[in-house]
Amino acid sequence: MSKSRLNWYKYAAPVNFYPLAGKMIPVFAVLSVIAMVVGLYLGFFVAPAQDAQQHEYYRIIFVHVPAAWMGMFLYVLLAIYAGVGWAFNARLGSMMATAIAPTGAIFTFISLVTGSLWGRPAWGVYWVWDARMTSTLILMFLYIGFISLQSSIEDPRRADRAGAVLALVGVVNVPIIYFSVQWWNTLHQGATITATSFKMASSMRPALLIMVAGFWIYSIAVVLARVRCIILERESEAPWLAEPVASA
C-alpha cells in the first residue's frame, strides 16, 4: 500500500483530524473575512450604480446568490458525509454531517429572507409559491428535520444512521431546486451563472465570485470549529483526549 494512501486515511480518525482542524480554522477565518470585505467593497463601490433591468436593489445578489448556493452545496456535502459515515461506519463522516447542518440551515434561511427582500421591490410581493422558492423552503425543512431528528435520538451512532437516511432521501430536492427555473415557469429568474455562460455585467462578476468564495471559506471555518466541539462532546471518554493534543 502506498504511503499517500495511508496518509489519506490518517485524517479519518478524530485523533488526527482534531489538531489539523484546529490549525486550519484561523487560516480560513481570516481568509473569509478578507474575501467578504473585498467582495462587499467591489459590490458597493465598483459594481455599477444601476443594472439595465433592475434598480439598486440588485445589490442583494451579492449575498443572496452565495447564500443560496451554500444552502444547496452544503446539503449535498452533508448527504455525502452522512452516507460515508453510515456505509463505512466512519464516525468522523457522521460528525461532519452533523456539523454542516446548522450552517446549511442558516444559509438557506438567509437565501429565503434576502430573496423575499428582493422580491418585494422587483415583483411587488415578498413571497410566491413558485417552484424555486417552494423547493428552497423544503430544503430548509430538510435541514431542520435532520437537526431535530438527530437531537431526538440519545445514542449518537443511531442518530447518525437515522440522519443519514433522511439526508440521502432529501438530496433529491437539490437538483429540483437547481433545475426548477428550467422545468417550470417560475417568477424567479433563470440561472445567472452556468458552466457555459455568465449572464451578468463584467463589472459585477468579481464581487459575486469573491462573495461566493468568502461564504465557502467561512463555511469551512465554522464547520471545522463545530466538528471539533462535536468530537470533544462525543469522545469525552477517549484516552487521547487526556493527552496534550486536545488542547492544540
Place this chain on the structure above:
Amino acid sequence: MGGYGVYVWGSYAVTFVLIAIEVAMVIKRKRAVRTGNGRESKPETRNPHLETGASH
C-alpha cells in the same frame, strides 16, 4: 440606494447578523465543552465503568 435602502440594507443586516450569531454560538459551545459542561458530557455517560460493563 435609490429608495430601496430598506431592502438592500435589510438583506445585508440579516446575513451578517445571522453569521455573527452562528460564530457566537460555536464559540459558546466550544467554551462549554472545554469546561466540561458540554451537551454529552453528563456525569452518567462519562463513567467509563458503566460503558465497559454495558458492552459485554
